[in-house]
Amino acid sequence: MRADKTSEQKSKLNIVVAIDGPAGAGKSTIARHLARHFGLLNLETGAMYRAFALKALRLDVPLGDSAALERLAAETDIQLKPGDDENHVLLDGEDVTGQIRNQVVTDAASRVSVFPPIRAAMVKRQQEMGAKGGVVMEGRDIGTVVFPNAEVKIFLDAAPEVRGMRRYDQIGQVGQTGQRGHGDAKPVPPPEEVIRDLRARDERDRNRADSPLRPAPDSFLLDSTNLTLDEAVKAAEATVNAWLAKREMADSQR
Ligand code: DC
16 A cells, blocks of 8 residues: 655655544644645545445455455455645555545444554554654554554544534535535434444444554543644644654754
8 A cells, every 4th residue: 555656745744643543633734734744645544444345345255254344355455645735545446535535434434443463464554654653643553553653643532422513514414425515315423323323433442352442541641622633734744743853952962
């Protein structure tokens, strides 16, 4: 898996910024901002699990069959193409970006991501993509597993009700097909249902045996329950700036 060349040339800082946290904590907004602000590539690893889940759904591969999923992963090519606004995801060469945000794929992504062989395949690709540095990578296990030596690690969190309401607002804007800017025939589920689904996904992501969602011991914990997303973005930016200032100081003392 490769990042595209033009974006690669844009990167100035040779660091890895790892952003982990549960759904609705604000990871994508913050990652997008940091990427723009510091000239880094923004790689959204959840989109890879989503694209793989979409393939399993399309082919009717049972979402609980680890061996069948492993065989499927061996014959699947997933590429992330960082864009200015969001990542484009290519599944075996097909751009599936507009098909991976609906509730069915969201739920399936969380299910297939519990299996170690699937995680191993994704992690390997993610490590290849970030090997040269100059990236903001967001997901669940970036600071703990994918890049345990990342220069900056941020763990984002917020109360489930707050995250659920953010997700609810997002579904309202995006529509249930998951295509930004396109309306949709399906009604938006009520907030209680969105919060319930989010809790179920949290439960799975946090309690799976392999690489559960948890903060790396050396991560900066950022709880955005009582912050606007804008304030959370500023706090994340300050964390990267603090790291850069520390590095500059260390360099000047050499
Ligand atoms: O970040 P997201 O909501 O797009 O992620 C979708 C699912 O993929 C999420 O429920 C868990 C899984 N995932 C993961 O296990 N590890 C990652 N690094 C990213 C996502």
